Amino acid sequence: MPERTGPSATGIKRNLSNLSLTLTVVALAVLLQATLLTRVRVLGVSPDLLLVAVVAWSLLHGATEGLIWGFIGGLGLDLVAGMPLGTSSLALMAICFLAGLGTNSVFAGNLLLPIFLAGLATPVHGWIILLSAQLRGLRVDWIASTVRVIGPGILLNAALMVLVYPALRGLATRVGAQQMEW
Numbered sequence: 101m102p103e104r105t106g107p108s109a110t111g112i113k114r115n116l117s118n119l120s121l122t123l124t125v126v127a128l129a130v131l132l133q134a135t136l137l138t139r140v141r142v143l144g145v146s147p148d149l150l151l152v153a154v155v156a157w158s159l160l161h162g163a164t165e166g167l168i169w170g171f172i173g174g175l176g177l178d179l180v181a182g183m184p185l186g187t188s189s190l191a192l193m194a195i196c197f198l199a200g201l202g203t204n205s206v207f208a209g210n211l212l213l214p215i216f217l218a219g220l221a222t223p224v225h226g227w228i229i230l231l232s233a234q235l236r237g238l239r240v241d242w243i244a245s246t247v248r249v250i251g252p253g254i255l256l257n258a259a260l261m262v263l264v265y266p267a268l269r270g271l272a273t274r275v276g277a278q279q280m281e282w
Contacts, residue, residue, distance in 0.1 A: 121271075122165075122168060122169060122172065123172065125153070125169075125268075125271070126150075126153070126169055126172050126173040126176065127176065129149050129150045129153045129173060130150060130173055130176040130177050130180060131180075132149055133148070133149045133150050133177060134177065134180040134181060137149055142252075142256055143252035143255065143256060144248065144249075144252055145248075145249055145252045145253050145256060146256075147253075147256045147257060147259075147260045148222070148225070148253065148256075148257055148260075149260065149264070150173045150174075150177055150188075150192065151192065151195065151218070151221060151222065151225050151257060152218050152257050152260045152261050152264045152265075153169065153173070153264055153268065154166055154169045154170045154173060154192050154195065154196060154199070155195060155196075155198075155199045155214065155217050155218050155221050155261070156199075156214055156218075156261065156264050156265045156268045156269075157169050157268060158195075158196045158199035159199050159213065159214055159217065159265070160268060160269055160272055161272070163196045163197050163199065166196035166199055167193050167196045169192075169196075170189060170192030170193040170195070170196050171189045171192070171193055173188070173189075173192060174186070174187070174188035174189025174190070174191070174192045174193070175188075175189050184232070184236065187229060187232045188229070190228060190232065191224075191225045191226075191228035191229050191232075192225065194224060194225070194228055195221040195224055195225050198217065198220065198221055198224060199217050199221060211262065211265060211266070214261045214265040215258045215261045215262065215265075216258075217261075218257045218258045218260070218261040219254045219255070219257065219258040221257075222250060222253045222254045222257045222258075223246070223250050223254065226245070226246070226249065226250040226253065227242075227246075227250070230242060230245055
């Protein structure tokens with residue numbers, strides 16, 4: 101009798117469960133980002149929940165799953181915010197590799213690593229968005245945008261990570277989320 105190759109039924113069921121968890125959490129983050137958090141202003145800027153969630157999930161489950169979160173969430177945010185489709189996805193997917201490097205760090209269990217990476221990912225994300233705008237022919241003031249928006253965003257997103265990382269770690273532990281196998 102030939103051996104059965106390919107994914108098992110339990111593996112497929114687990115992947116579908118993980119995908120539904122991903123879609124639910126990312127959709128919730130996009131919805132909160134586009135509705136509630138755009139009205140919250142601290143230091144003149146709004147927190148970026150989706151960026152923080154993508155960094156946190158990349159740390160918890162690796163860059164591959166972070167890429168999925170970044171791609172799906174970025175498309176959703178672009179649709180809701182009216183940005184050119186793919187702009188946010190590109191920026192969020194780029195920061196996944198940065199966060200994915202922290203998964204094998206000696207500080208992986210420490211909350212300081214996610215806080216540091218959220219702060220580090222904020223300018224990378226912001227500069228990719230600015231570059232995209234400039235490539236579309238828009239006038240971009242790099243220095244003013246960095247000082248007035250990205251700089252305060254670093255502090256705000258790092259502070260937000262204190263809430264988001266433990267929540268996503270608890271959610272992943274409670275539902276038994278494992279890395280998706282594609």
